[in-house]
Amino acid sequence: MRMPTNDLISPKTGQRLKVALTVPNMAWAEWDESSRWRFIPYNICLLAAVVKERCSVRVIDANAEGMSEEQFAAALRDYGPDIVGVTVLMDQYGPSGHRAASCAKSVSRDITVVMGGVYATMNTQQVLEDTNIDYVVGGEGEYVFADLLAALYARAPMPQTGVAFRDAGGVTVDGGHAPLIEDLDSLPLPSYDLVDFLSYVSAEPKRRHVDSPSLYPYARILTSRGCPFGCAFCQVESIHGRKFRARSAENVLDEIQWLRGEYGIRAVIFDDDNLFTDKGRAADIFRGMIKRSLVMPWVSIGTPVFRLDRGMVDLMKESGCEYIDLAIESGTHRVLKEIIGKPVKLDHAVEMASYARNKGIFVAANFIIGFPTETWEEIRETVRFAEEVNVDYVKIFVAIPLRHTRLWNLCVETNSFRKGFTPDGARWNEGQIETDEFTARDLSILRAYEWDRINFATPEKRKRIAQRMHIGESELDEIRRKTRAAAARER
Numbered sequence: 001m002r003m004p005t006n007d008l009i010s011p012k013t014g015q016r017l018k019v020a021l022t023v024p025n026m027a028w029a030e031w032d033e034s035s036r037w038r039f040i041p042y043n044i045c046l047l048a049a050v051v052k053e054r055c056s057v058r059v060i061d062a063n064a065e066g067m068s069e070e071q072f073a074a075a076l077r078d079y080g081p082d083i084v085g086v087t088v089l090m091d092q093y094g095p096s097g098h099r100a101a102s103c104a105k106s107v108s109r110d111i112t113v114v115m116g117g118v119y120a121t122m123n124t125q126q127v128l129e130d131t132n133i134d135y136v137v138g139g140e141g142e143y144v145f146a147d148l149l150a151a152l153y154a155r156a157p158m159p160q161t162g163v164a165f166r167d168a169g170g171v172t173v174d175g176g177h178a179p180l181i182e183d184l185d186s187l188p189l190p191s192y193d194l195v196d197f198l199s200y201v202s203a204e205p206k207r208r209h210v211d212s213p214s215l216y217p218y219a220r221i222l223t224s225r226g227c228p229f230g231c232a233f234c235q236v237e238s239i240h241g242r243k244f245r246a247r248s249a250e251n252v253l254d255e256i257q258w259l260r261g262e263y264g265i266r267a268v269i270f271d272d273d274n275l276f277t278d279k280g281r282a283a284d285i286f287r288g289m290i291k292r293s294l295v296m297p298w299v300s301i302g303t304p305v306f307r308l309d310r311g312m313v314d315l316m317k318e319s320g321c322e323y324i325d326l327a328i329e330s331g332t333h334r335v336l337k338e339i340i341g342k343p344v345k346l347d348h349a350v351e352m353a354s355y356a357r358n359k360g361i362f363v364a365a366n367f368i369i370g371f372p373t374e375t376w377e378e379i380r381e382t383v384r385f386a387e388e389v390n391v392d393y394v395k396i397f398v399a400i401p402l403r404h405t406r407l408w409n410l411c412v413e414t415n416s417f418r419k420g421f422t423p424d425g426a427r428w429n430e431g432q433i434e435t436d437e438f439t440a441r442d443l444s445i446l447r448a449y450e451w452d453r454i455n456f457a458t459p460e461k462r463k464r465i466a467q468r469m470h471i472g473e474s475e476l477d478e479i480r481r482k483t484r485a486a487a488a489r490e491r
Contacts, residue, residue: 008054008153010082012110017055017153020081021048024088024096025062028069037207038064040200040220043117044087045190050142051149052191055083059194062100073103076111083112083149086133088119091402094127101132112152116141121177121239122403124164128172136164139177139239140225142187180240184225184247189258197263208469208479210364210393213267214297214322219259220269223252223285227273229304231329232340232406233368233399236273244277249284256294268298268320275300276307283312286319299323302366306343308352317359323468324356325395326365331385332378339371339410346385353391362468364393370433370443371399371407372416379438379446387454393465394454396447398431398440448487452480 008017021044041061048057058079062072076084084104088097097120101113116137120127124136137145144162151158162178181187201217224246227236259265276282289295298320305326316324328349330336336344349365356363367386369379386394401408401417411417411433418434431440456462456476466476 006054006154008149010153012082013080017083017149018079018081019048019051019055019057019083019085019149020076020079021057021059021085022072022076022087022100023061023063024086024093024100025065025067025069025072026089026093026096027063027066028099029093029095038200038205039089040197041087041195042190042220042222044085045192045194046187047085047116047142047145048194049188049191051146054146055149057191057194059191061195064195064200069099069103072100073107076104076107081111082153083114085145086113086115087117088115090118091122094119094123097127098130098132101130105132114145114148116145118235118239122235124174125172128164128166134165137178138162138164138175140181141178143181144178177239180226180243180245182245184245185251189255192263201263201265204470208471208475210362210465210468211269211299211301211323211325212470213269213299214470215266217263217265218267218269219256219263219265220271221252221255222271223247224272224274224277228277229342230406231342232371232410233402234273235402235405238404244274246274246278246281249281249288252285253288253292253294256289257292260294260296265296267296270298270300272300273302274304276304276312279307279312283315286315286321289319295320297322299325301325302327305349305352306345308356310355313352313356313359313361317356317361321361323362323364326353326363326391328365328385328389329368330378331367331382335371335374335378335382339373340368341406350389353389357390357392362393362464363391364395365389365391366395366397368397368399369447370431370438370440372410372414372433372435374435374437376437379443383446383450383454386450392461393468394451396451398443398447399433401432444487448484452484456480 010017023041041059044059048059060075086097086100088094097115104111104113112134113132114135114137115127115133120136121138124138127133127136139162144159147159148163150156161175164172164174167173198217225240226244228242228244230237230242256268303324303326305328328344329340329342336342353363367382369382401411416433416435418432418440421432431443434440455465462473466473
């Protein structure tokens, strides 16, 4: 799919339309340093690549630059955009998006503000209550945003789906989600030339964690969209649909080769939830890395353990895999089957974790506790299994209900939201579920202290984790201390 190539013209200036694609500073909404991070603005760089043939585009990443609202408004004033696009990663940072919209309108009421991203997609009606926001693009917005620009500035028809706005009478017209993009190979490479790409990927992050690559610069890559598994806590199904859609192996390999040639990347993080859903395609990617001499250290985030087998692990290691994060989620069959809905077999998880570790891959595992109807004994059983699975690093999360998920609905049905819970003020790292079996504080303290006990039980484990984080053991001890203290402070 391609846009027409004729320029879109600003009625204000008579010149080529100016579009500013922006990332608000998370600090405008979030006061907890531990829950903010500097991320590559992949989504808006991809959006820019789709529309820049017809428009002048500037990316303003207030989060990466640590901008104040005044500095952000000054950057907009300096550029003089006709359109300001705002992306917000998740509900917790929603207020930062509204502040960005307010800044844009303070520069000029004539600026058209469009919001997209996860927060806008999941909270369309709420977002449009803000009169500083003119349009919301929901779901996969690359082509719909281009169509919206054409409708506003080239007299093309307004997109029938994917755009929400207030009509002349102030009534919200909600076009729902954008059509899913079936051919992901049709999307261009992200326009990283519009940002200082290497500044994002050339140094250790301020917040150290085991997910980081071992070499720099690195790149983060998404190879697929949609998820067929529909875990209770996840919004991916609501955003990208249940249908799994994948870029071809050759398309993925071309991106890796381009990133290495253009930016000299030396490592890759695969951000997919579903890199292994099509096992044949995954194997083709790894074989292609070997064949094209693209072997480099790579990391897999949120690896579905039920899609792994020994042959796949062998190929992963040969192509450069250094770290996997196994999404096991629970240590009890009932919670996995009846609440989460993930087809994990615990004995298979133990086998794959052991096999990958023996191959020299650093293995982490994710667990979630505190679901409605989960008993305290089931929570303790998950903690026991987290220890017994014997991985290099265990992550224990408290279940967080997000809108438009089965977990959210289950909390409503069982009256399990914490007393005083307000969705708009919820923080991702704070428990929001309470039952007769546990309080949010119970979970917070249990999570932190068991994380500490399991991961740092021996000098050998402490040394290996510190090496993985690229820090000294004294710095690791300070991270442990702060984590325990933060848990004790939570309400």
